[in-house]
Amino acid sequence: MGSMASAKIVALPMIEKHSDPEPAAVAAKSSAAEISAVETVANASAPVTSSELPVPASEPVPTVSLTKVLRSLLAQITRERLITAALACISIGALFLFWYLGTKYRFEFYIRFKNVPTPYEVYQQLTQVGLSNKYLFNIAISVRRILLGFFIAMAIGVPLGLAIGKYQRVRDLFMPVIEILRPIPAIAWVPMSIMLWPNNEASIVYITFIGAFFPILLNTIHGVHSLDGVLVRAARCLGASEFRLFLNVILPGSLPHIFTGLAVGMGVAWVSLIAAEMISGQFGVGYFTWEAYSLVDYPAIVLGMITIGFLGLACSGIIRMVGVLLMPWLAFAPGGRR
Amino acid sequence: MTMAMTDTETNKGFIDVRDMGVTFGANDNKVVAVENVSLNVQPGEFVSLIGPSGCGKSTLLSIVAGFVKPTLGEALLDGKAITKPGSDRGVVFQQYSLFPWLSVRKNVEFGLKMAGVEQSKRNTTARALLDLAGLLSFENHYPDQLSGGMKQRIGIVRALATSPQVLLMDEPFGALDTQTRVVMQEILTNIWQQFRISVLFITHDIEESIFLSDRIYVMTARPGRIKAEIKVPLPRPRRAEMTDTPEFMNLVQELKGLIREESLAAMAPEIKDRGLSGFGMKVGPKGVGEIF
Numbered sequence: 080m081g082s083m084a085s086a087k088i089v090a091l092p093m094i095e096k097h098s099d100p101e102p103a104a105v106a107a108k109s110s111a112a113e114i115s116a117v118e119t120v121a122n123a124s125a126p127v128t129s130s131e132l133p134v135p136a137s138e139p140v141p142t143v144s145l146t147k148v149l150r151s152l153l154a155q156i157t158r159e160r161l162i163t164a165a166l167a168c169i170s171i172g173a174l175f176l177f178w179y180l181g182t183k184y185r186f187e188f189y190i191r192f193k194n195v196p197t198p199y200e201v202y203q204q205l206t207q208v209g210l211s212n213k214y215l216f217n218i219a220i221s222v223r224r225i226l227l228g229f230f231i232a233m234a235i236g237v238p239l240g241l242a243i244g245k246y247q248r249v250r251d252l253f254m255p256v257i258e259i260l261r262p263i264p265a266i267a268w269v270p271m272s273i274m275l276w277p278n279n280e281a282s283i284v285y286i287t288f289i290g291a292f293f294p295i296l297l298n299t300i301h302g303v304h305s306l307d308g309v310l311v312r313a314a315r316c317l318g319a320s321e322f323r324l325f326l327n328v329i330l331p332g333s334l335p336h337i338f339t340g341l342a343v344g345m346g347v348a349w350v351s352l353i354a355a356e357m358i359s360g361q362f363g364v365g366y367f368t369w370e371a372y373s374l375v376d377y378p379a380i381v382l383g384m385i386t387i388g389f390l391g392l393a394c395s396g397i398i399r400m401v402g403v404l405l406m407p408w409l410a411f412a413p414g415g416r417r
Numbered sequence: 418m419t420m421a422m423t424d425t426e427t428n429k430g431f432i433d434v435r436d437m438g439v440t441f442g443a444n445d446n447k448v449v450a451v452e453n454v455s456l457n458v459q460p461g462e463f464v465s466l467i468g469p470s471g472c473g474k475s476t477l478l479s480i481v482a483g484f485v486k487p488t489l490g491e492a493l494l495d496g497k498a499i500t501k502p503g504s505d506r507g508v509v510f511q512q513y514s515l516f517p518w519l520s521v522r523k524n525v526e527f528g529l530k531m532a533g534v535e536q537s538k539r540n541t542t543a544r545a546l547l548d549l550a551g552l553l554s555f556e557n558h559y560p561d562q563l564s565g566g567m568k569q570r571i572g573i574v575r576a577l578a579t580s581p582q583v584l585l586m587d588e589p590f591g592a593l594d595t596q597t598r599v600v601m602q603e604i605l606t607n608i609w610q611q612f613r614i615s616v617l618f619i620t621h622d623i624e625e626s627i628f629l630s631d632r633i634y635v636m637t638a639r640p641g642r643i644k645a646e647i648k649v650p651l652p653r654p655r656r657a658e659m660t661d662t663p664e665f666m667n668l669v670q671e672l673k674g675l676i677r678e679e680s681l682a683a684m685a686p687e688i689k690d691r692g693l694s695g696f697g698m699k700v701g702p703k704g705v706g707e708i709f
Contacts, residue, residue, distance in 0.1 A: 307512070307514075309510050309512045309514045310514060310516060312482075312484060312502070312508070312510070312514070313508070313510065313514040313516075314516075314527070314531075315483075315484075315501075315502040316482060316483075316502045316503070316504070316506065316507065316508040316576070317504055317527050317528035317531055317575070317576075317579065318503060318504030318528055318531040318532055318579065319527075319531045320531070323531055327527070327530075327531075328516065331516070331518040331519075332516075332518070334518070406518065407559075408517050408518050408519075408559040408560075408561065411559050411561035411562045412517060412561050413561065
């Protein structure tokens with residue numbers, strides 16, 4: 080929750096900056112003004128090139144005062160936002176209330192709350208183990224595995240996806256093998272992965288990679304395909320070489336879909352990681368949770384689950400935040416936030 | 418690099434299309450889009466290509482732009498065969514083709530960046546061009562924040578930023594409403610007046626072609642051939658009031674007459690044989706030319 084909220088706040092100053100009246104109205108006003116402006120220069124009969132045109136002076140750099148920043152932050156606390164925040168609290172509060180009531184009255188009707196620890200017991204567990212080295216070490220191990228698997232998947236998936244999306248021959252070569260491997264769930268890779276890789280750590284990273292790879296790859300391909308062909312033609316007319324075309328048009332044009340792929344890939348990576356840790360692991364949050372079950376340490380099970388939830392949320396929140404920072408234009412795209 | 422366009426450079430930008438033929442598909446699906454077309458644009462001349470939809474006029478422009486290779490004949494720019502797209506030919510498309518992820522100024526800078534021009538120089542040129550288009554105050558906006566007419570104006574100056582020898586325009590105002598279109602035509606004629614580069618302008622709007630051009634080629638329905646070549650003797654600079662003069666009106670009538678037959682042929686051969694009245698349609702005094 081925290082990461083999501085901060086992502087929104089980061090995005091907002093950029094939106095506020097561009098708040099203009101209706102573009103159409105502005106267009107009408109400016110076109111009327113510019114006709115006279117253009118007509119005055121039209122009488123100059125000597126042909127000119129772009130480099131000879133009079134250069135307007137740069138706009139002065141606006142100064143920022145602290146009170147202005149504070150006021151703009153305060154202005155963001157609107158009625159809409161308060162309602163959003165209230166509903167978020169209700170949503171999470173309801174979950175805890177259900178859990179609390181279920182465990183308090185030992186609810187038993189098909190589902191059994193008999194052995195489920197109460198929120199307070201889990202809280203106690205957190206304060207006991209929360210700062211213990213073992214717990215933090217498990218988290219660190221899981222995060223490292225996720226980052227390794229995810230970044231390798233991104234480093235391979237995005238360039239490969241761009242190439243497959245752009246070139247028919249690359250597509251013909253790679254797609255058959257991808258279509259066969261793709262339906263195999265990452266968890267089904269566990270036995271093979273243990274055989275394949277020299278150590279346990281590498282095999283878990285590999286499973287995490289498999290989970291993240293296909294969503295990233297397929298969304299990147301889709302991003303290239305959904306790019307408007309006229310943009311590619313325009314870039315070629317403006318002298319873009321093949322490499323420049325990739326860097327300056329195809330990559331940024333596919334970026335919204337790539338980020339969808341990264342967000343989905345991150346989710347699947349966590350699913351795959353936890354499963355792999357539970358089955359074959361030493362260390363990691365998944366292992367921590369499974370070990371708690373083996374040791375009949377019920378509060379630790381719930382603590383493990385909540386930890387996984389928060390880690391997953393933080394990871395997708397970071398991806399969303401990076402996406403907003405890298406793609407500020409999306410705020411104005413059709414169907415965007417404005 | 419001062420790119421002052423001296424008299425010698427003004428002689429560049431000669432487009433020569435010779436005996437052009439374009440066929441799409443093969444065997445049974447074969448479609449002859451363009452047949453035996455020869456046309457030229459003299460350096461610094463504004464030439465329009467007008468014809469019913471589907472007559473292959475956009476195909477011709479794609480060939481000159483370098484996107485499509487002709488089946489027969491050749492297209493030359495200053496005597497050299499055109500084989501691929503390049504920044505010596507600026508292109509303005511019918512669809513909005515600004516890069517949505519770049520600010521307005523970065524869009525205008527794009528061609529210069531591709532040419533390896535340094536940042537400060539790019540910035541200066543882009544700002545000057547945006548000032549010319551009356552959109553300097555929007556330099557840091559994104560294209561999605563602008564109206565259609567503004568986007569097309571930026572599209573035009575973006576195509577001019579690399580100082581091309583010719584400008585190819587494929588129905589650039591086709592998606593705009595009538596009022597905006599008239600304003601855009603005036604802006605274009607004023608910009609052209611300053612740059613004096615060769616323009617090949619595709620349109621299906623008769624008044625637009627007359628208002629802008631020095632010369633107009635009229636194309637037939639598919640397969641597209643050149644039906645007529647008309648000189649526009651109106652003085653320059655062109656002004657909006659000129660559209661009310663008898664000279665202008667006469668040209669409109671002449672072109673409407675030429676195109677009427679072709680638009681009928683383009684719609685359906687049956688209509689051409691029976692005439693519109695055979696379908697119970699009412700044809701006004703200006704005939705089907707109205708649809709242009």
